[in-house]
Amino acid sequence: METNFYLPSTLEQFHQQFPTEEACIDYFFSTKWPSGFSCPHCGHPHAYITSTRRLPLYECLQCHHQTSLTAGTIMAGSRTSLHKWLTAIFLISRTDTGTNAVALSKIISVTYKTAWLILHKIRHAISTADRGTLLSGIVQVNSAVYGKPYNPYFRNHPQEHYLLAGSSLDIHGDPSYFKLKLVPKIHIKEKLFQRSAALDFTQQHIESHTSSIEFVTGRFSSKRFRALIAFALQAGKSINKNFHGIGQKYLQHYLDEFCFKVNLTLREAPIFQHLAHLCTASNAKLSFFNPQNMPICA
Numbered sequence: 001m002e003t004n005f006y007l008p009s010t011l012e013q014f015h016q017q018f019p020t021e022e023a024c025i026d027y028f029f030s031t032k033w034p035s036g037f038s039c040p041h042c043g044h045p046h047a048y049i050t051s052t053r054r055l056p057l058y059e060c061l062q063c064h065h066q067t068s069l070t071a072g073t074i075m076a077g078s079r080t081s082l083h084k085w086l087t088a089i090f091l092i093s094r095t096d097t098g099t100n101a102v103a104l105s106k107i108i109s110v111t112y113k114t115a116w117l118i119l120h121k122i123r124h125a126i127s128t129a130d131r132g133t134l135l136s137g138i139v140q141v142n143s144a145v146y147g148k149p150y151n152p153y154f155r156n157h158p159q160e161h162y163l164l165a166g167s168s169l170d171i172h173g174d175p176s177y178f179k180l181k182l183v184p185k186i187h188i189k190e191k192l193f194q195r196s197a198a199l200d201f202t203q204q205h206i207e208s209h210t211s212s213i214e215f216v217t218g219r220f221s222s223k224r225f226r227a228l229i230a231f232a233l234q235a236g237k238s239i240n241k242n243f244h245g246i247g248q249k250y251l252q253h254y255l256d257e258f259c260f261k262v263n264l265t266l267r268e269a270p271i272f273q274h275l276a277h278l279c280t281a282s283n284a285k286l287s288f289f290n291p292q293n294m295p296i297c298a
């Protein structure tokens with residue numbers, strides 16, 4: 001199976017490269033099984049393929065387990081064609097603009113509700129994979145704010161969302177993986193980050209054997225990590241530009257999407273290919289940068 005796909009950069013190129021449902025099926029096969037078919041039940045490398053259905057069905061020659069490209073993935077049970085799914089993956093992969101449900105619904109001719117659901121599921125895969133990837137090595141974390149800029153008043157502004165921006169540093173001291181996480185309001189008191197905010201972040205997002213962790217949550221601390229503050233600011237600007245500002249409910253998904261693109265760009269990994277891989281990976285196995293999960297880069 002061909003795995004070394006040239007990656008499209010415009011929608012026109014995308015349509016040329018993936019003109020049919022069959023082309024998308026082939027592509028998803030290569031992102032799901034970069035080394036060829038592998039039975040999810042027993043690992044056997046050979047299957048009997050039934051192609052008379054809307055999507056091919058693969059029956060393991062050893063244990064007779066039946067699977068498909070979408071079984072156990074975020075696309076499971078969807079009646080939307082794989083061509084439309086891959087178009088959405090392409091649009092969300094773009095680093096300059098991304099996409100939103102209004103634009104997507106027009107481009108792939110589905111209802112707003114369907115477009116919203118597709119994007120929501122893709123972002124869910126990104127968020128799940130990020131949760132499975134912990135910061136490690138030398139870790140720096142700084143407080144930040146999304147929404148209205150800091151106001152001088154004592155009370156929180158309702159559109160002010162408190163964040164912790166963290167990164168792992170490589171041996172040169174440069175960030176190699178970013179995370180931006182919303183801080184639950186219980187960890188904020190009178191605009192100040194409580195110690196529980198750092199504890200919570202450490203538990204959820206940092207490897208337990210990490211050699212060095214530095215937290216700065218004081219707004220005017222001379223030790224603050226300016227690069228992390230700038231990163232959070234850049235994320236906020238990008239989200240506001242593409243989505244015209246959003247509420248608390250889905251903000252974490254948008255923050256994760258922003259970090260996902262930056263993290264892959266740092267590693268010079270192709271975003272489109274990686275995202276297609278995440279969307280065909282089993283929901284239970286989602287994580288980034290697991291060498292076994294990493295598709296072959298074009």
Ligand SMILES: [Zn+2]
Nearest residue numbers: 039042060063
């Ligand atoms: Zn099997």
